[in-house]
Amino acid sequence: MSHFTKTFSRIFLILMAVVLLPAPLLAMEPAEIIKKSQAAFYEAGQDFQARVKMTLTTREGQQRLREFTMLRKNDMAGEQKYFIYFHSPGDVAGTTFMVYKYPNRDSDRWLFIPAINLVNRIAARDSRSSFVGSDFTYEDVSGRPLEADTHKLIKEEAVNGRLAYVVESVPKSAAEYTRKLAWIDQVTFLPLKEEYYDIQGVLYKVFTAGEVKEIQSLSTIMKRTMENVKSGHKTDVVFERVQYNVGIGDDLFSERYLRRPPEKWIK
């Protein structure tokens, strides 16, 4: 074999590989996909406001309804602030909840209990614990550090006619799950579906995105469901009156407003 043919066949092989491999696999690292997905899902806009209806349903069909206004503001360096005002159930109306979320340490949480007019700091179990008794954890609501998991692109697959990356995430240290599969929309980067596997390797939780709407040209999941397939418990979440970039001031996220939130933000 001559020097020329050797070189030629090498080049040919490289070319073939480039042509034959699916373009997106080459184009995007799995961690990159997750990062973009988190940005689209948890960090869209400068700030965010919505009226949220959360329905908890037991296997037996018993239901609990929680209705709240949720405010979110993105800060410097990946920090986020959340403000939640509960409208129902009636006997907890006026309860407010505030979270300062930091990228690399535990969040701070405060709760205002109107019946005893007390603001209390809460050290919750950890970010894996349930968010207001729902099937969503705090992590599911506000995101999980990108570096906490090892991400791997498994395949590409269509979900309800939308092409998605299927990314597997395996935690580096003990977490709520031992493996997560996420179907991430190749256009909007919103998760369309997620499957969570527990320590026994068994599927226990499934996230499904429902209706997606363009709001101020930001794709937003308006309806979502988290179902614990093992316990049969299910949480449906509906977003209403979603608005981005409404200009929430930093002063809102204070003890003073926790006790007496301004009418215009919580209605």
Place this chain on the structure above:
Amino acid sequence: MNSSVRKVPWLTRFSVERPRLVMTLILAVTLLFLTQIPRAKTDTDPKNMLPETSPVRVYNDVVEREFSLHKDVIVLGIVNDDGIFNQETLGRISRITDEIFKIPGVVVRDVTSLTAVDNVLAEGGQLAVRPAVSEIPRTPGAMEELRRSLLTNPLLVNRLLSGDGTTTAIYVPLEPAANARLIADRIKTILPKEAGRERYYLAGDPVARDTFGIQMFYQMALFSPIAGMVMFVVLWWMFRNLTLVFAVMGVAMVSIVWSMGLMIGVGLPVHIMSSMIPVFLMAIATDSIHIFNEFYFRFREAPDKKQAILDTIHAVGRPVRYTALATAAGFAVLALMHIIPVKIFGLFVAFGTVVIRLMSFSLIPAVLMSIKDERIRAVSLKEDEIAHWTSRWLSGLARTGLSHSRLLAGGGLALLAIAVLGISRTHVNNNLVDWFKPHSEIRVADQIMNEKLGGTSLAYLAGVSSVPDFWKRPEALRYLEGLQKDLEGLAVVGKTFSVADYVKRINRVLHQDTPAYDRIPDSQAEIAQYLFLFGMAAKPSDLDNVVDYPFEKVNLSVQLKTWDARAMRDVIARVRTYTAGHSLPGVEFKPAGIAYFNLVWNDEVLSDMLRGFLLAMVLVFTVLAFNFRSLRWALVACTPLLFTIAMIYGVIGYIGKDFDMPISVLSTLSLGMAVDFAIHFVGRFQQRYQEEGDLEKAILWTAARPGKGIMRNAALFAVAFSVMAFAPLTPYITVGLFIVSMMLLSAAVTLVGLPALIVLFQRGLKLSSIKEKMP
């Protein structure tokens, strides 16, 4: 052929003519039933004593669903006598918990241990909800602080932690379809890796059930055959002929294989009750001894074998038929009861009894035909009611009965009075854990856990209202708190737990851990917001286990320190008294949980058995009356049996043994079996008296000849059943001892008491008219 031959059943005549064909046919049918045995499935769940549709099971399911409770929970107790608050023990608890998470079939989200239970505490001015032990303290100071904090937390003490800090428990709930044995075995493989100063105890309903299942198989596969072997040896010693011994054993085996084969064949599982069928059939099969007993005497008198066989069947045919009828009736009565395993047991023992009777008239004559004449002759020469010492001794017994009839009757009446007093002291109770032997792993584990923690037997009291948010009202929770306090006044109650405990705890923690706030707040909004807060921080099942979604129903759980059924009876009585004295309109407290189930089940079995006993008594009496064509004779024949039963229950009353499930089952079973002796005695006596005409001589002959059969039967019974005294489970031991004493006692009373009764009541019994009645 003489006239007696024509009265012998057709089956026997055929068997004597074609012994080989008969034996082959029986063998073929037996093999057919035998093919079903390997398909056997066992059912060791005591819950299945009651059908799934029974109200108590249905309501238990409702409570479990409404409060997200798990049916099966394995409990691992961990004890370190030096205290568990050291890095090593806490490390082990944490590692074991993590390993348990990995076992398939374990409900990961609801495993409860010090490292996986939500604890509500005040910490540096904030409210924290996190595992009781979230990280293991590194300094002695921090360790002491953790110890103090956990031991003063009423949510944990007696549930997860003993008051002295030496014991903790890991509660492992199982998925409904999980195999409890496999999971328990996996947990056992974790423990050796964590061997140290700690002692581990595995307990809980599923573990007990599986251990029970294994030991039940031991019982069937080991103790039934041993009892068979012992019978074999005793039979050989009595008759000195192997073929004969094989015949008796063969009858037993055939009936066991046919009835177990049929039962398994129709798809019924082997339950604790039906696992005793083989032993019972073996015992009932010993009735065929009367045939051999008589045959030996006959063969000695008239050495034509075929003739001797036919004569024997002619002589004992009627008593054999009626004893089988009485026994079958006594068991078949159980088919009318409510408890399904009891029904099945009764039906298949009755079926086996019918098979035994069939064999008595076919297999036994066929086998006797195939024995070489000289073989039997040598042994039968010894069978002489006058010469042999046993026969002389037996007629001596009867003579005592005859000559001291009044004294015996008086003594009997006195004993009866004493026995009745004993019976009046009977405790009705049942304790499933006591079915295991005192030093068994299960009993020891249960005892330790009950000593250290709140108790292993769990009851639920569902407080049911129909008003949404009812259980957020201060007065409702205060009522609940009061009821809990009242129940905890009972010695058997180790701990109670309800939503009120969470509310009090949060109230205190939100007020800088001030003890004065360890109470129910005054406003509904406050309670609602506390629980909302708790629901925001803890795992969902914490709240779901104690209150339903609309807050209409609460679940008050009560841990009992004993599995005694009567402990639950006390709890229910206490609730009734409390609710009568304190009213909470619109609320009803309904019991549920395994402790309540055990009570209901216990009561149902007992009342079923009492009904069965009375019904069996009426039936057996009817069979006797029909057999003797006389009510008075039936009464006389019943007396030894009733006397024996009174004696045994009298003793049980005096020694303070609980009148429990096995004992109550036995009472019914014993009737049909113990009456056999009297049927043989009275039947043969009547025959003899007819031929003889002399009362005294006829009685002495009956005692010496059929009496020997009775004695042989009783001895065989006693020896075979005494093997059960070594069984691994106490119900089997009870059954063994009970039957041994019943058989020996009723044989003795029959041999001594019946002669006395016959002499005393000879006028009333119209002895003179017997000749005319029975041609």
